[in-house]
Amino acid sequence: MLTALEFMLPPFVACMLLIGINIYFGIHVIKREIIFIDIALAQIAALGGTFSVILHELEHDHTGHTHGDEGMMAYLLSLVFVIIAAAVFTFLKSKKLPIPLESLIGIAYAVAATGSVILLDTMAGGDVHVKEMMEGAILWVSWEQIIELAVVFSIVGIFHYTFRRKFLSLTDRYNDGTSEYSPLWDFLFYASFGLAVVHSVEVGGILTVFAFLIIPASISALFTDKWFSRILIGWVIGSLVTICGLYLSWNMDVPSSPTVILFLGVFLLLALLLKSLKKTFHPSR
Amino acid sequence: MIDTILFLSAPIAGCVVMAGILSYFGNHILTRGIIFIDIALAQIVALGTMVGLLMGFTEDTMTIELVSLLFTLLIISVFALTKFEKQVVPQEAIIGIIYGLGLGLAMLLAEKIPGGSNFISKTITGNILWVTWDKVFSCFILFLAIAIIHFFFRKPFIKISESKENLPFSIKRIRLYELLFYITFSLVVVRSVPIGGIFLVFTLLIAPTAIATLFTSSWKQRFIWSWIIGILGSIAGVFISYHMNISNGPAIVCLLGIMVFVLALVKIAVNKNSLTV
Numbered sequence: 001m002l003t004a005l006e007f008m009l010p011p012f013v014a015c016m017l018l019i020g021i022n023i024y025f026g027i028h029v030i031k032r033e034i035i036f037i038d039i040a041l042a043q044i045a046a047l048g049g050t051f052s053v054i055l056h057e058l059e060h061d062h063t064g065h066t067h068g069d070e071g072m073m074a075y076l077l078s079l080v081f082v083i084i085a086a087a088v089f090t091f092l093k094s095k096k097l098p099i100p101l102e103s104l105i106g107i108a109y110a111v112a113a114t115g116s117v118i119l120l121d122t123m124a125g126g127d128v129h130v131k132e133m134m135e136g137a138i139l140w141v142s143w144e145q146i147i148e149l150a151v152v153f154s155i156v157g158i159f160h161y162t163f164r165r166k167f168l169s170l171t172d173r174y175n176d177g178t179s180e181y182s183p184l185w186d187f188l189f190y191a192s193f194g195l196a197v198v199h200s201v202e203v204g205g206i207l208t209v210f211a212f213l214i215i216p217a218s219i220s221a222l223f224t225d226k227w228f229s230r231i232l233i234g235w236v237i238g239s240l241v242t243i244c245g246l247y248l249s250w251n252m253d254v255p256s257s258p259t260v261i262l263f264l265g266v267f268l269l270l271a272l273l274l275k276s277l278k279k280t281f282h283p284s285r
Numbered sequence: 286m287i288d289t290i291l292f293l294s295a296p297i298a299g300c301v302v303m304a305g306i307l308s309y310f311g312n313h314i315l316t317r318g319i320i321f322i323d324i325a326l327a328q329i330v331a332l333g334t335m336v337g338l339l340m341g342f343t344e345d346t347m348t349i350e351l352v353s354l355l356f357t358l359l360i361i362s363v364f365a366l367t368k369f370e371k372q373v374v375p376q377e378a379i380i381g382i383i384y385g386l387g388l389g390l391a392m393l394l395a396e397k398i399p400g401g402s403n404f405i406s407k408t409i410t411g412n413i414l415w416v417t418w419d420k421v422f423s424c425f426i427l428f429l430a431i432a433i434i435h436f437f438f439r440k441p442f443i444k445i446s447e448s449k450e451n452l453p454f455s456i457k458r459i460r461l462y463e464l465l466f467y468i469t470f471s472l473v474v475v476r477s478v479p480i481g482g483i484f485l486v487f488t489l490l491i492a493p494t495a496i497a498t499l500f501t502s503s504w505k506q507r508f509i510w511s512w513i514i515g516i517l518g519s520i521a522g523v524f525i526s527y528h529m530n531i532s533n534g535p536a537i538v539c540l541l542g543i544m545v546f547v548l549a550l551v552k553i554a555v556n557k558n559s560l561t562v
Contacts, residue, residue: 030374030375030378033318033375033377033378035321035375035377035378035380035381036320036321036377036381088546092549092553095553095556097499097549097552097553098498098499098502099315099495099498099499100315100318100320102318102320102321102377103315103320103491103495104495104545104546104549105320106320106321106487106491107488107491107492107495107542107545107546108542108546110484110487110488110538110542111538111539111542111543113484114484114534114535114538114539114542115535115539117532117535118531118532118535118536118539207385207388207389207392210381210385211385211389214378214381214382214385215382215385218374218378218379218382221374222374254393254396255392255393255396257389257392258389258390258392258393259393261385261386261389262386262389262390262393264385265382265385265386265389268382
């Protein structure tokens with residue numbers, strides 16, 4: 001029992017951190033109807049990483065870079081790519097184009113994904129990376145990574161808490177088109193979100209982060225419209241799901257990320273059931 | 286030159302056939318704002334194939350294609366029929382959830398099937414270069430049949446895509462139209478994704494119509510322009526990929542995708558000028 005606890009503690013803490021930040025962002029994303037933004041940003045960050053590998057190959061012949069340098073370079077390039085993407089999305093949104101922003105996000109995703117394929121085609125063994133990025137390896141997270149996550153998420157969290165009025169009102173009126181729209185705050189939203197996504201995906205994998213982002217926020221949207229209660233509901237559900245998922249994956253020896261995701265799905269079904277029961281008993285609401 | 290064209294003729298024909306039907310559907314998908322529906326569908330198709338394999342059927346047979354198709358139609362029917370409830374969660378979020386759960390389940394099943402993880406990466410890439418004339422021809426027949434259906438029902442389909450409220454049909458009627466729309470769309474996705482891969486299908490669906498919609502809002506013009514853009518873009522992509530020695534699918538995706546962003550910027554620049562003049 002003790003070994004189980006010892007072994008499962010780091011992934012559990014990491015999941016709680018992921019939930020903490022992603023549920024908050026999930027509510028933004030659902031309200032803005034830019035559901036697939038995190039997959040796109042993650043893919044764009046990966047393109048940045050791929051780019052750095054290529055750059056590294058190019059200059060590798062004559063210089064003796066250490067491995068740490070390479071990792072740092074990949075990280076910085078990923079961030080630069082994400083920030084450029086944030087700037088482009090903000091710019092395009094501010095111009096009120098006649099097509100939904102989600103379609104541009106989707107196209108950016110497709111271009112980033114196939115772009116890395118084209119880049120990696122020039123090297124061997126590139127496609128192993130794809131599945132790894134989807135699944136992540138939350139079971140093998142180290143305390144060092146957890147501390148890093150905690151620091152980054154605290155910074156982003158405090159930033160958003162301090163300027164919560166700006167961010168919340170921007171998102172609440174994102175799609176009505178009438179209110180004044182502030183490109184600066186929109187850019188800051190995407191940039192901070194991008195930072196959180198880059199770090200989340202590195203630990204949790206694209207799919208897990210996506211599920212944490214969308215499903216709890218959708219569940220809470222069924223029951224309330226208030227930000228605070230939505231976040232609270234999301235956190236409670238997220239924690240319950242993580243505990244169930246990790247426990248089951250330990251006991252039945254199945255991969256943890258998919259299990260957690262399927263538990264989220266189960267909770268969504270339960271929530272839908274509860275909602276329809278509520279409707280039959282209080283038909284006025 | 287002649288050799289090149291002969292060698293590339295089947296992939297080009299495949300692209301043109303796919304671009305023809307996908308650019309048409311794209312206009313509906315974009316107007317409805319359910320951009321990622323085909324990626325979610327493709328994931329469900331892959332999951333259906335895996336379920337079929339688990340039931341003991343062999344790969345690449347009619348039975349397994351049938352199982353996969355039935356599975357997909359089941360999911361899409363649920364999706365089509367739940368649309369007209371009062372919506373608190375956007376439809377795109379439901380699509381996202383379907384995608385996430387589908388992929389999660391596929392990952393769990395992949396452990397149970399020998400070589401199962403292949404199915405996850407296989408759907409992503411596709412391979413248009415090795416498409417056979419037989420396949421192109423059978424796709425053409427199927428897509429033609431679907432196009433005829435859509436031609437007959439063009440008016441109700443356009444009306445339903447444009448708005449969810451105040452439609453001049455009964456709820457029952459609307460649900461029937463919805464079912465027809467999504468079932469035909471699933472058939473197209475089920476046939477196209479194994480040939481072109483998820484990203485090529487996604488791009489042929491969204492990019493041409495996005496470009497057309499930037500410049501016009503009339504349905505007729507959007508149809509015509511998205512056809513022209515989709516077909517010319519894929520032909521150009523195949524040639525570029527051949528000459529630069531990169532994969533076809535990714536070349537078309539990048540060409541069309543980057544074009545969308547460039548033209549969006551052009552549109553913004555043109556608007557600015559017309560405002561100042």
